[in-house]
Amino acid sequence: xxxxxxxxxxxxxxxxxxxxxxxxxxxxxxxxxxxxxxxxxxxxxxxxxxxxxxxxxxxxxxxxxxxxxxxxxxxxxxxxxxxxxxxxxxxxxxxxxxxxxxxxxxxxxxx
Amino acid sequence: xxxxxxxxxxxxxxxxxxxxxxxxxxxxxxxxxxxxxxxxxxxxxxxxxxxxxxxxxxxxxxxxxxxxxxxxxxxxxxxxxxxxxxxxxxxxxxxxxxxxxxxxxxxxxxxxxxxxxxx
Numbered sequence: 001x002x003x004x005x006x007x008x009x010x011x012x013x014x015x016x017x018x019x020x021x022x023x024x025x026x027x028x029x030x031x032x033x034x035x036x037x038x039x040x041x042x043x044x045x046x047x048x049x050x051x052x053x054x055x056x057x058x059x060x061x062x063x064x065x066x067x068x069x070x071x072x073x074x075x076x077x078x079x080x081x082x083x084x085x086x087x088x089x090x091x092x093x094x095x096x097x098x099x100x101x102x103x104x105x106x107x108x109x110x111x
Numbered sequence: 112x113x114x115x116x117x118x119x120x121x122x123x124x125x126x127x128x129x130x131x132x133x134x135x136x137x138x139x140x141x142x143x144x145x146x147x148x149x150x151x152x153x154x155x156x157x158x159x160x161x162x163x164x165x166x167x168x169x170x171x172x173x174x175x176x177x178x179x180x181x182x183x184x185x186x187x188x189x190x191x192x193x194x195x196x197x198x199x200x201x202x203x204x205x206x207x208x209x210x211x212x213x214x215x216x217x218x219x220x221x222x223x224x225x226x227x228x229x230x
Binding site: 032034036041042043044045046049089091098099101102103104 | 115117151152153154156169170199201203218219220221222223224226
């Protein structure tokens with residue numbers, strides 16, 4: 001059974017810090033890895049999608065990488081801001097398997 | 112702007128009543144999904160639909176029902192058989208057909224959710 005793990009469950013950092021959020025998966029037969037942001041009481045907003053043939057994707061201060069051999073994706077947030085405070089979820093799109101979400105990392109950026 | 116609309120945002124019901132959550136999309140997406148989100152448990156798939164008049168059970172379909180009479184609409188009914196219905200419900204759509212397809216290149220899009228409270 002595919003497992004997607006995001007550790008730690010919560011993270012608090014001071015404003016301006018560069019940070020890395022991790023997403024680990026057990027199945028190497030991956031098609032895509034997608035990162036979402038969720039604000040309290042809201043739906044999920046897609047941040048980045050990395051296809052299996054890619055190693056990374058960038059959008060503004062966000063950079064997501066994918067290492068299939070180690071079963072890991074990382075979301076890098078540069079120069080964090082209080083507005084980055086949210087829960088970040090990763091989604092594993094696997095071959096012949098269902099989509100599997102991680103449980104998310106709740107990020108708090110302190111002013 | 113294209114998107115997914117879920118209504119209402121908050122819903123309150125008495126135990127034993129059926130309740131229907133609305134999900135409408137104008138993205139012309141083939142596939143639509145319903146997820147349930149509980150604190151500490153992540154998102155769990157309830158039902159999904161690849162095409163009109165067809166839908167499949169997800170991991171936690173018991174106590175729920177859906178219909179897909181139109182491409183744009185995928186309502187979810189929470190029946191009285193659902194033992195613990197209080198939760199945050201999220202609807203999503205994708206331009207690809209299928210939750211288990213092997214050719215993904217487009218992301219999931221989500222609505223803003225409906226918070227259901229049953230007392």
